[in-house]
């Protein structure tokens with residue numbers, strides 16, 4: 557029954573059962589340009605789409621009769637307890653989806669007691685985010701700017717505000733080619749700003765722009781020596797986001813960082829790279845527990861979370877589903893998205909015989925015989 561009296565559409569009164577319900581709602585209610593920006597993958601979107609398909613290729617080996625009357629989804633990241641192993645990946649421009657933007661996201665993650673990685677390209681400032689959810693557990697996602705002082709200033713700001721780690725994104729020397737964004741000439745509308753650099757970016761707008769913000773501000777010459785530079789200006793743990801190979805995982809460990817996020821940026825950068833879940837095992841095998849390994853890309857169900865943990869991720873992060881939640885009902889929508897994933901994860905754990913996250917391991921995965 558369509559209780560909203562709409563022809564085949566999804567509206568705010570309908571029960572949201574799974575994350576794709578939120579996707580459908582967001583697609584119907586956001587402007588085309590905003591939807592296209594959030595949904596975008598690079599070029600032919602092969603990697604974006606494979607991020608989801610790859611989970612469907614993985615089969616589980618459930619164990620039975622293990623008394624799963626109580627299941628505990630808690631875990632730790634960087635020594636801090638969170639209620640379940642799903643956090644929010646950094647995504648830009650939350651005010652496009654909901655008027656309160658990142659403030660709503662921060663409140664939702666505080667309420668659910670999980671980790672929120674705030675994007676450099678937030679449309680609320682880090683000060684507004686912390687004021688809105690003072691007890692939230694947060695990491696800050698950093699890009700390295702040609703003008704290192706810009707990066708340095710934001711690092712010192714987030715450190716003073718109580719952010720607990722820096723997530724250095726390393727897969728954007730240049731922005732990937734997202735065809736619909738080009739067709740739509742997508743740009744941040746004038747009433748929204750990259751608030752963390754309010755005033756600073758405005759002075760630079762004489763030159764070319766990308767998404768309505770000055771182009772060429774990110775430094776494509778960034779290299780491993782910049783990890784040492786970052787370590788020299790902060791005491792926060794550093795987590796590198798965007799690693800997809802064992803070689804780079806080994807270099808990350810050798811450079812003394814505290815974590816890795818296996819990620820292909822939601823398939824928005826290099827098209828033709830591996831699905832992040834397919835890249836996970838070689839990285840976990842190389843790292844051998846020396847630092848924590850996380851993953852993002854294509855997580856849409858609780859069993860996706862279970863598979864990623866079974867293959868060695870300590871925690872996973874969701875990108876697009878969080879903005880779909882925002883588009884649905886702001887803070888409440890993001891809470892619902894997280895709660896659904898938590899419930900599905902708990903159920904998948906129990907149905908595969910795991911009572912807590914420590915019991916999730918590679919024996920749960922069925923490796924096909926070649």
Ligand SMILES: Cc1cc2nc3c(=O)[nH]c(=O)nc-3n(C[C@H](O)[C@H](O)[C@H](O)COP(=O)(O)O)c2cc1C
Nearest residue numbers: 594645646647648675725821822853854874875876
């Ligand atoms: C709309 C959008 C904006 C993004 N903005 C950022 C960003 O500002 N910084 C960053 O490191 N990654 C960014 N990402 C990549 C996400 O952090 C993450 O890697 C990806 O979304 C995970 O895939 P999923 O959307 O399938 O969960 C963005 C992704 C999307 C979809």
Ligand SMILES: CCCCCCC(=O)C(=O)O
Nearest residue numbers: 648677731766767769824
């Ligand atoms: C000028 C670079 C804008 C990047 C915007 C955020 C991002 O990473 C994305 O994938 O979109």
